Amino acid sequence: xxxxxxxxxxxxxxxxxxxxxxxxxxxxxxxxxxxxxxxxxxxxxxxxxxxxxxxxxxxxxxxxxxxxxxxxxxxxxxxxxxxxxxxxxxxxxxxxxxxxxxxxxxxxxxxxxxxxxxxxxxxxxxxxxxxxxxxxxxxxxxxxxxxxxxxxxxxxxxxxxxxxxxxxxxxxxxxxxxxxxxxxxxxxxxxxxxxxxxxxxxxxxxxxxxxxxxxxxxxxxxxxxxxxxxxxxxxxxxxxxxxxxxxxxxxxxxxxxxxxxxxxxxxxxxxxxxxxxxxxxxxxxxxxxxxxxxxxxxxxxx
Amino acid sequence: xxxxxxxxxxxxxxxxxxxxxxxxxxxxxxxxxxxxxxxxxxxxxxxxxxxxxxxxxxxxxxxxxxxxxxxxxxxxxxxxxxxxxxxxxxxxxxxxxxxxxxxxxxxxxxxxxxxxxxxxxxxxxxxxxxxxxxxxxxxxxxxxxxxxxxxxxxxxxxxxxxxxxxxxxxxxxxxxxxxxxxxxxxxxxxxxxxxxxxxxxxxxxxxxxxxxxxxxxxxxxxxxxxxxxxxxxxxxxxxxxxxxxxxxxxxxxxxxxxxxxxxxxxxxxxxxxxxxxxxxxxxxxxxx
Numbered sequence: 344x345x346x347x348x349x350x351x352x353x354x355x356x357x358x359x360x361x362x363x364x365x366x367x368x369x370x371x372x373x374x375x376x377x378x379x380x381x382x383x384x385x386x387x388x389x390x391x392x393x394x395x396x397x398x399x400x401x402x403x404x405x406x407x408x409x410x411x412x413x414x415x416x417x418x419x420x421x422x423x424x425x426x427x428x429x430x431x432x433x434x435x436x437x438x439x440x441x442x443x444x445x446x447x448x449x450x451x452x453x454x455x456x457x458x459x460x461x462x463x464x465x466x467x468x469x470x471x472x473x474x475x476x477x478x479x480x481x482x483x484x485x486x487x488x489x490x491x492x493x494x495x496x497x498x499x500x501x502x503x504x505x506x507x508x509x510x511x512x513x514x515x516x517x518x519x520x521x522x523x524x525x526x527x528x529x530x531x532x533x534x535x536x537x538x539x540x541x542x543x544x545x546x547x548x549x550x551x552x553x554x555x556x557x558x559x560x561x562x563x564x565x566x567x568x569x570x571x572x573x574x575x576x577x578x579x580x581x582x583x584x585x586x587x588x589x590x591x592x593x594x595x596x597x598x599x600x601x602x603x604x605x606x607x608x609x610x611x612x613x614x615x616x617x618x619x620x621x622x623x624x625x626x627x628x629x630x631x632x633x634x635x636x637x638x639x640x641x642x643x644x645x
Numbered sequence: 646x647x648x649x650x651x652x653x654x655x656x657x658x659x660x661x662x663x664x665x666x667x668x669x670x671x672x673x674x675x676x677x678x679x680x681x682x683x684x685x686x687x688x689x690x691x692x693x694x695x696x697x698x699x700x701x702x703x704x705x706x707x708x709x710x711x712x713x714x715x716x717x718x719x720x721x722x723x724x725x726x727x728x729x730x731x732x733x734x735x736x737x738x739x740x741x742x743x744x745x746x747x748x749x750x751x752x753x754x755x756x757x758x759x760x761x762x763x764x765x766x767x768x769x770x771x772x773x774x775x776x777x778x779x780x781x782x783x784x785x786x787x788x789x790x791x792x793x794x795x796x797x798x799x800x801x802x803x804x805x806x807x808x809x810x811x812x813x814x815x816x817x818x819x820x821x822x823x824x825x826x827x828x829x830x831x832x833x834x835x836x837x838x839x840x841x842x843x844x845x846x847x848x849x850x851x852x853x854x855x856x857x858x859x860x861x862x863x864x865x866x867x868x869x870x871x872x873x874x875x876x877x878x879x880x881x882x883x884x885x886x887x888x889x890x891x892x893x894x895x896x897x898x899x900x901x902x903x904x905x906x907x908x909x910x911x912x913x914x915x916x917x918x919x920x921x922x923x924x925x926x927x928x929x930x931x932x933x
Contacts, residue, residue, distance in 0.1 A: 477911055
């Protein structure tokens, strides 16, 4: 919650720190006449003290009212709402890919350390350095224009068509995060495999699969869940790059476009929404951790 | 990020033998980093063409003796653009890491030294910054200040402070409780003198490791911002910008510009990561 509070002050306050009139910023970079500026000032209550105008903005934001974009000339919340579904779908798709592939690779690397461990470690080290937009370019070149399996741009319509359109973006977005989750999973699982209770289980003749499921994965799930949560939360920031790279009309693309046009009303709104999503996902992860391991409850309740 | 959890051994003699302990990948990474840095410094000397020179008669040329990596959609030499691009692509992260390292060290050491409420406040503040996605902060900064290298670099240097300060703080607290600090205090040395002359030098290996790894990620973030069109502006050559610029040519089957620029970013980021992990191993005997 503190994070969200501080974030809202930073996001709103940013336009007051830079030299110059916030009103000229809100108009969106064009050269406005004095009357228009005065109107903007009245609309955004810029003549009030900072805390008053901030609180007015925040109370509006809580109710879902972010004011009117001066570039699009329509309510910011409408602009966001019409694009939200695509972004949520993309983030969810990428999150599922990351958790399945990341945890799978990590467990495999730790369990079959001799055969798969080295290869997976090397692969994930390279993968971690692969930015979303580079993978986007490679995926488009190979799977879209090269093999023609997937469409190049756009988000499609209807659920299956959308998922088909979002496959390349989701994998590009997920790529480096898969490696991150895999490395953490591998470390967590390996620590458990080397622990004494696993040796004891082996000695008692418990089957390998049962050891892996009951004794190793159960204990290793804490750090894996925490990191997966952080990763998924981070996707909300990364979605801007994936959407821009694939020409998907989502929230992230709108954020980038508005930042380039200096359309502050939109940038403030989307930043706040994305940070809120980030914080909420992290809170959910803490909650899940507490359910999985009651000992962690004390640490999570801050 | 196993690097984040390790602390340096107080014995600084370990450091003197690090050259002998570099393994294969670390050596390769080190060579790549040096080559890239030299390329950035000597770009005007070694680049065969002017990176902004448009040549309509030589559009989309494949690799040849004249153009080793071919030309882009306006006939500019891709190799020359990569070499010149190294300048802004490598300078940005350097600014970010330098600011984050200096500010982060000061914050970490003073928090560890003063302790108590101040330390609790600093830790909380670092948690808040840590939870704020750097990319979003950078985009907000661009929206307010305007596109260019400056705004995102300033925003990211704030975002990267926790990556350095958190680790250093833990290590500094450990050092603070060691007998040599108490001995120096008994001898009457002031807090600043002890910190600057004894404490910070002992944290240096850890700082170098964190800064190296952070550099790779800062490079990744900044090139992503340039890719989005919010960072370095054309016609200045920059790697992320080159990937974006070449995107429209991919549909026509000319992947060279985007691909080479993208691979350059990938190689650079991986090299800094591997180097950071190798340094951690060499400095602290971290075998993970």
